[in-house]
Amino acid sequence: MITITRRSARIVAGLLAAGAITVSLAGPALASHVLVQTTTLGEGTVGGTVNVPVTLQAADGAPLQGTTVIFYLHASFAGVEGEAEIGRAMTDENGVASLAYRPRLAGHHEIRMEFAAPAGGEVEVTSTAIDVTGGGQLYRSPAGVDVPGVGVELLMVVLAIVWSILFWVALRLVAIARGGGEVGTPEPGPGR
Amino acid sequence: MNDDTAKGAAAEQDRACVEAPPHPVTDGSRFDRRRFLRVLGLGTLAVVPLPVLPELLRQAGLAEAPPEPVRGQGEPARMRDGRIRQWTMIIDLRACDGCQSTGKPPRCTAACVEGHFAPEPMEWIEVYEAELPGGGTQFMPTPCQQCQNPPCVNVCPVGATFSTPEGTVLIDQERCIGCRICMAACPYDRRFFNWGNAPVPPESLLADYSPEHQIPAKKGTVMKCDFCPDMARTGTLPYCVQGCPNDAIYYGDLEEDIATNGRVLVAASRFLSENDAYRLKEDLGTEPRVYYIPGHGEAVGRDAFTPDRLPTEWPWMERADGAVTWQR
Amino acid sequence: MAAVSEWERRLEETALAPIRRTGPRFWALVAALLAVIGWGVYAYWVQIRDGLVVTGMRDRISWGLYIATFVFFIGISHAGTLISAILRVSNARWRTPVTRMAEFVTVVALVCGASFVIIDLGRPDRILNVFIYGRWQSPIMWDVLAITTYLTGSITYLFVPMIPDLALFRDRLGGHTSRWRGWLYRTLAIGWNGNATQRRSLASAIGVLMILIIPIAVSVHTVVSWIFAMTMRVPWDSALFGPFFVAGAIFSGIGILIIVMAILRRAYHLEEYVTEKHFLYLGYLMAAFAAIMIYANINEFMTHGYKLQEGVEFHFRQLFLAEFAPLFWFYLLGGLVSPIVIALLPATRSVRGFVLAAVLVTVAMWIERYFIVVTGLRVPLMPYEPASYTPTWVEWSLLAAGLALFALLITLFSKVFPIIAVWEVAEDHEATVASPDTARRAALEPPKLEGETAR
Numbered sequence: 001m002i003t004i005t006r007r008s009a010r011i012v013a014g015l016l017a018a019g020a021i022t023v024s025l026a027g028p029a030l031a032s033h034v035l036v037q038t039t040t041l042g043e044g045t046v047g048g049t050v051n052v053p054v055t056l057q058a059a060d061g062a063p064l065q066g067t068t069v070i071f072y073l074h075a076s077f078a079g080v081e082g083e084a085e086i087g088r089a090m091t092d093e094n095g096v097a098s099l100a101y102r103p104r105l106a107g108h109h110e111i112r113m114e115f116a117a118p119a120g121g122e123v124e125v126t127s128t129a130i131d132v133t134g135g136g137q138l139y140r141s142p143a144g145v146d147v148p149g150v151g152v153e154l155l156m157v158v159l160a161i162v163w164s165i166l167f168w169v170a171l172r173l174v175a176i177a178r179g180g181g182e183v184g185t186p187e188p189g190p191g192r
Numbered sequence: 193m194n195d196d197t198a199k200g201a202a203a204e205q206d207r208a209c210v211e212a213p214p215h216p217v218t219d220g221s222r223f224d225r226r227r228f229l230r231v232l233g234l235g236t237l238a239v240v241p242l243p244v245l246p247e248l249l250r251q252a253g254l255a256e257a258p259p260e261p262v263r264g265q266g267e268p269a270r271m272r273d274g275r276i277r278q279w280t281m282i283i284d285l286r287a288c289d290g291c292q293s294t295g296k297p298p299r300c301t302a303a304c305v306e307g308h309f310a311p312e313p314m315e316w317i318e319v320y321e322a323e324l325p326g327g328g329t330q331f332m333p334t335p336c337q338q339c340q341n342p343p344c345v346n347v348c349p350v351g352a353t354f355s356t357p358e359g360t361v362l363i364d365q366e367r368c369i370g371c372r373i374c375m376a377a378c379p380y381d382r383r384f385f386n387w388g389n390a391p392v393p394p395e396s397l398l399a400d401y402s403p404e405h406q407i408p409a410k411k412g413t414v415m416k417c418d419f420c421p422d423m424a425r426t427g428t429l430p431y432c433v434q435g436c437p438n439d440a441i442y443y444g445d446l447e448e449d450i451a452t453n454g455r456v457l458v459a460a461s462r463f464l465s466e467n468d469a470y471r472l473k474e475d476l477g478t479e480p481r482v483y484y485i486p487g488h489g490e491a492v493g494r495d496a497f498t499p500d501r502l503p504t505e506w507p508w509m510e511r512a513d514g515a516v517t518w519q520r
Numbered sequence: 521m522a523a524v525s526e527w528e529r530r531l532e533e534t535a536l537a538p539i540r541r542t543g544p545r546f547w548a549l550v551a552a553l554l555a556v557i558g559w560g561v562y563a564y565w566v567q568i569r570d571g572l573v574v575t576g577m578r579d580r581i582s583w584g585l586y587i588a589t590f591v592f593f594i595g596i597s598h599a600g601t602l603i604s605a606i607l608r609v610s611n612a613r614w615r616t617p618v619t620r621m622a623e624f625v626t627v628v629a630l631v632c633g634a635s636f637v638i639i640d641l642g643r644p645d646r647i648l649n650v651f652i653y654g655r656w657q658s659p660i661m662w663d664v665l666a667i668t669t670y671l672t673g674s675i676t677y678l679f680v681p682m683i684p685d686l687a688l689f690r691d692r693l694g695g696h697t698s699r700w701r702g703w704l705y706r707t708l709a710i711g712w713n714g715n716a717t718q719r720r721s722l723a724s725a726i727g728v729l730m731i732l733i734i735p736i737a738v739s740v741h742t743v744v745s746w747i748f749a750m751t752m753r754v755p756w757d758s759a760l761f762g763p764f765f766v767a768g769a770i771f772s773g774i775g776i777l778i779i780v781m782a783i784l785r786r787a788y789h790l791e792e793y794v795t796e797k798h799f800l801y802l803g804y805l806m807a808a809f810a811a812i813m814i815y816a817n818i819n820e821f822m823t824h825g826y827k828l829q830e831g832v833e834f835h836f837r838q839l840f841l842a843e844f845a846p847l848f849w850f851y852l853l854g855g856l857v858s859p860i861v862i863a864l865l866p867a868t869r870s871v872r873g874f875v876l877a878a879v880l881v882t883v884a885m886w887i888e889r890y891f892i893v894v895t896g897l898r899v900p901l902m903p904y905e906p907a908s909y910t911p912t913w914v915e916w917s918l919l920a921a922g923l924a925l926f927a928l929l930i931t932l933f934s935k936v937f938p939i940i941a942v943w944e945v946a947e948d949h950e951a952t953v954a955s956p957d958t959a960r961r962a963a964l965e966p967p968k969l970e971g972e973t974a975r
Contacts, residue, residue: 046273046275073459075450075457077427077444077445077448077450077451077452077457078424078427078428078429078443078452078454079427079428079429080452080454080455080456080457081457082456082457083457084450084456084457084458084459084462085458085459085462086459086462087459087462102449104447104448104449104450105271105272105273105448105450106272106273107272107273135273135274135275136275137275137276137447138275138447139278139359139446139447152656155656155665159665159669162669162673162732162736163669165728165732166669166672166673166676166732168728169676169680169725169728169729170676172680172721172722172724172725173680173683173710173721173725175717175718175721176683176710176711176712176717176718176721176722176725177710177711178711179711179715179717179718179721180710180711180712180713180715180718314579318902320902320903320904321903322902322903323903332903334902343751343752346657346658346750347657347658347659347660347750347751348655348658349650349654349655349658349660349661349664350646350649350650350653350654350655350658351653351655352649352653367646367649367653368642368643368646369641369642369643369644369646369647369649369650370572370641370642370643370644370646371637371640371641371642371660372582372583372640372642373658373659373660373747373751375579375582376582376583376748376751376753376896376897377750377751377752378901379752379901380901380902381579381580381900381901381902381904383579384579385572385578385579385582385642386571386642387571387572387573387577387578388570388571388572388573388574389570389571411571411642412571412572412641412642412643413642413643476752516570516571516573518573518578519578519907520578520579520580520904520907
């Protein structure tokens with residue numbers, strides 16, 4: 001005769017509860033699969049901003065909050081090929097981490113996201129792609145002093161005025177030279 | 193006019209001899225007022241001083257585009273999508289220990305000196321040792337800051353130093369007259385003068401000079417760090433970036449927002465903002481393109497109280513004829 | 521009337537005397553000055569051959585004696601403007617014997633000053649680049665424009681009032697002097713014969729010029745100061761530089777004028793026309809400008825010193841206490857304070873006293889330009905040891921040659937052109953004699969100066 005005593009039932013229930021608690025605590029670690037959702041980003045433009053969202057969910061569909069996601073862009077520059085970190089974001093209560101990314105080069109780009117599964121320490125990756133178009137020059141080299149209103153024109157006006165006055169004086173001298181034909185007083189000097 | 197009237201007029205002229213005549217000059221003088229004004233107008237046009245006449249013609253579009261100040265300068269460096277690159281340098285001082293750990297003079301300076309045949313005693317990138325406000329020192333490799341509001345370009349009377357579309361500042365030693373006002377104007381001590389025949393190896397005299405490739409140095413002109421634009425255009429990193437053993441110097445493009453020290457790639461704007469980058473003498477308004485990430489070499493194990501770096505050497509065994517050297 | 525003619529005859533003879541007679545002392549002086557200039561030419565040749573490395577300038581102190589001397593000479597050139605133009609505008613009659621010398625000094629000083637800029641260039645063979653590729657945004661370009669304008673204006677302002685005197689020379693010396701001189705006077709007198717038309721033209725030309733030359737002169741030394749003030753060097757970064765330099769220019773101009781006046785007065789026996797009164801008035805003006813300079817210096821040092829921003833403490837230490845202290849204190853005490861003391865004390869208020877003051881002022885102003893240039897560049901911009909600068913024999917030789925050129929040109933001018941404005945002096949004299957207020961004015965004349973005997 002199997003007798004389920006209340007005491008043994010309590011023990012079994014306690015063990016089951018402990019087990020459930022253990023499993024639920026260890027669940028995410030044991031469950032190495034985090035559900036990741038990324039959206040296709042479609043197109044972006046140089047100089048504009050594109051939101052790159054990634055949604056993290058636990059294996060059971062519950063959103064993973066508080067996980068840091070690091071975003072990398074694959075690039076090549078000056079003979080070095082690799083990945084540059086373009087930002088970090090933390091998942092919110094909906095499990096969504098979103099980076100406001102400003103693309104700076106036209107073309108097809110791979111963005112890779114890394115995150116550490118909570119309490120597990122394993123780094124997991126996912127990726128998405130974006131096509132960037134456009135290409136207005138963002139930086140312009142201003143190259144020097146530019147004070148509005150003060151230009152070579154002002155300088156020219158001032159100089160022209162001064163030099164034309166000097167020219168007028170030269171004309172006075174011509175007048176003196178020409179005026180020599182008239183009869184004058186015998187001694188020089190305007191005081192005579 | 194009889195004598196009395198003449199004398200009266202003369203006496204009147206005496207007292208008023210420093211004033212203009214009280215009535216318009218019309219008797220017998222060939223220059224009446226209308227003609228005078230006409231001549232004055234013509235005179236105005238005729239006597240515009242020559243020095244800025246070429247500039248005026250250019251501005252009016254009557255003369256051709258200004259003569260290219262640079263002989264041998266290539267097209268501006270562009271990205272894949274055609275936008276012009278904007279060169280920048282980011283120096284991570286956490287990784288710079290003045291090459292104390294190498295036991296040699298700073299490698300960035302040495303690489304630059306050797307690559308460019310920089311005449312002694314020019315250190316186009318110079319490693320200063322600055323005192324930290326809290327004690328100890330930090331080493332600061334200081335190239336030309338490539339300002340966006342460059343005092344040197346502003347004051348040059350002949351446009352021998354000029355800004356390129358990539359934002360770098362170059363010098364055309366074929367045009368420089370050696371007046372040195374740019375050296376007085378630079379607040380970073382980054383311009384150097386060829387006081388005599390430059391002490392460079394004789395083979396360097398055979399190179400083709402261009403402002404992007406300042407070899408051979410010309411006596412009586414100014415030179416400085418140029419961000420190695422000829423190399424950067426082809427995707428090669430400048431000598432100083434390559435020479436640093438700790439990969440402390442990053443070279444990048446603000447337009448593409450990317451930079452590298454030869455090993456890792458970083459997104460420039462993020463690298464700068466995340467690491468509290470600053471620029472030298474920000475309050476002067478020169479808008480430099482060289483950024484510094486604060487540090488004192490701690491990432492490579494330097495203690496801030498370890499002083500001194502070794503002095504730079506100029507390694508040529510042989511110098512060109514008639515070359516001399518001088519102190520800074 | 522007879523007395524006037526006799527006086528006038530004496531005046532004309534005095535003006536003509538240098539042309540008529542040239543003694544051995546003149547030739548000895550010219551030879552000595554030419555020797556100094558020749559040595560300077562040799563020094564410049566060495567500099568061209570070897571580069572500016574033969575000077576004491578280096579990367580950290582990249583301007584030195586040459587630029588200081590350039591600023592000094594441009595400063596002296598304001599002598600003519602002050603005396604000739606400002607005193608003419610204000611109709612101060614006592615200026616008349618002095619105007620010609622002042623105008624000489626201006627033109628000669630401008631020529632000497634401009635040559636020092638060219639001497640300082642690393643590539644003087646490319647000087648034309650300034651005109652082909654000139655950038656109007658550059659302070660050096662403003663300098664070129666201002667100085668060429670001022671030189672043209674000064675030459676004109678020297679020539680125009682000289683026309684009647686050149687006609688006097690033409691008439692009195694024609695036939696008694698060498699052919700080239702006769703040709704020179706005939707040409708330059710441009711047919712002057714004193715008729716009404718010519719007198720009107722001359723009066724209006726002088727009237728316009730004397731007003732025009734004042735803003736030109738002010739602008740010249742202002743843009744020269746902006747070569748320094750448009751940079752970010754701590755001692756130069758001052759809004760006061762323009763007025764400071766203009767005041768200093770007029771100040772040093774008066775000083776050099778007193779010296780030139782004293783020398784020419786003794787050499788050519790002008791004591792009757794250039795009297796103690798002239799030295800007194802110019803001495804007072806010099807003392808007034810010394811006070812203005814003291815005021816300007818107080819402004820500069822107080823505003824910088826109160827705040828002690830980066831670099832200012834280093835600058836004050838080098839200037840007041842350490843390396844440049846002897847130069848600075850000589851400038852302050854010998855150059856700024858002593859002219860005031862000499863003008864105030866009756867014992868020193870003499871021709872000799874004022875000439876001594878003028879010598880001190882001239883030397884002190886050169887020293888001031890020197891330490892402005894060198895201390896400005898010496899304040900370290902980055903963490904490095906401050907550099908030092910010592911001029912070499914090349915720089916000293918060229919300075920001596922520049923001063924010798926200045927003296928030589930004035931000496932030669934005085935032998936070719938009338939050193940005294942005969943018609944203006946005569947006019948002034950006649951007006952004084954004819955005036956009914958003569959007796960009253962005579963009573964108001966300042967007392968005879970100490971130690972000066974009537975000649």
